[in-house]
Amino acid sequence: MDMRTLIEDLVVEAEGLIRDQVWVLTPRHRTVLAKAAADLRAAVGAPQVQEALPVIDRLEHLREALAAVAIALAHCHGHTAWFLGAAATALTPVLHWRALPAEDSHTFGAVAPTPQEYAEAEDAVRRLQSTLACIASA
Template identity: 45%
Template sequence: MDMVTAAERVIQEAQRQLAKGEWEPVTGDLALARETAAALAVAVGPTDVQEKLPRIDRLAGLREALAALAVTVARTHGHLAWFLADASSHLAPVLHWRVQDGPAGSSFGAVPPADSDLADAEAAIRLLAAALTRTGQGT
């Protein structure tokens, strides 16, 4: 499953829980959702901007986005943590990507991503940022 589809499924589950009142974010979660959305937006910009960046900068932005998600998961509990942990797990392949050449057998299993892989991960991050923005507004 591609990362966008995985993100959409996680977001749909979160939206369902919010709509049914199964997840009622507290004030602290709302603030964390807004902060995380902002961090994701900084890490991964608009498509037209990202596509012009060198691959190493695109990968660095994706790793920064994963770091922002990890920090938020570490700072909260309950539904927000579960939501972001699930989303992060679908983005985990980013951690095994490399854009620099490495000697055979010396790259710890890291593999070069295709441009479409980078774009897929960036789009998934944008979806998460939008969902977190909505959640942070209490909607």
């Protein structure tokens, strides 16, 4: 399953839990999610902007997005933490990606992603960002 699908599944589950009042957000958690949404928006821009960047910058931005999710996760608990933890897990493939050529083939298992994989990961971050912003402002 690609990152986009994993994030979409998380979003659907989160929306259901919030609608059913199983996941009740505290004002502090809304603040954490709003900050995470802003950080994700700053990390990964619009598709045409991202696609114009060198792959090393695209990968850096995706890792920044994952870091933003991890930082938000460190500041919450309960359903909010579980959601952010699952989102971080969905984005972890970017940790195994490399943008530089492997001159000596010692890459610690890192692989070069395809342009499609970059696009899917960036779309996943955008979907997560919009969901976090929506949840935070509700």
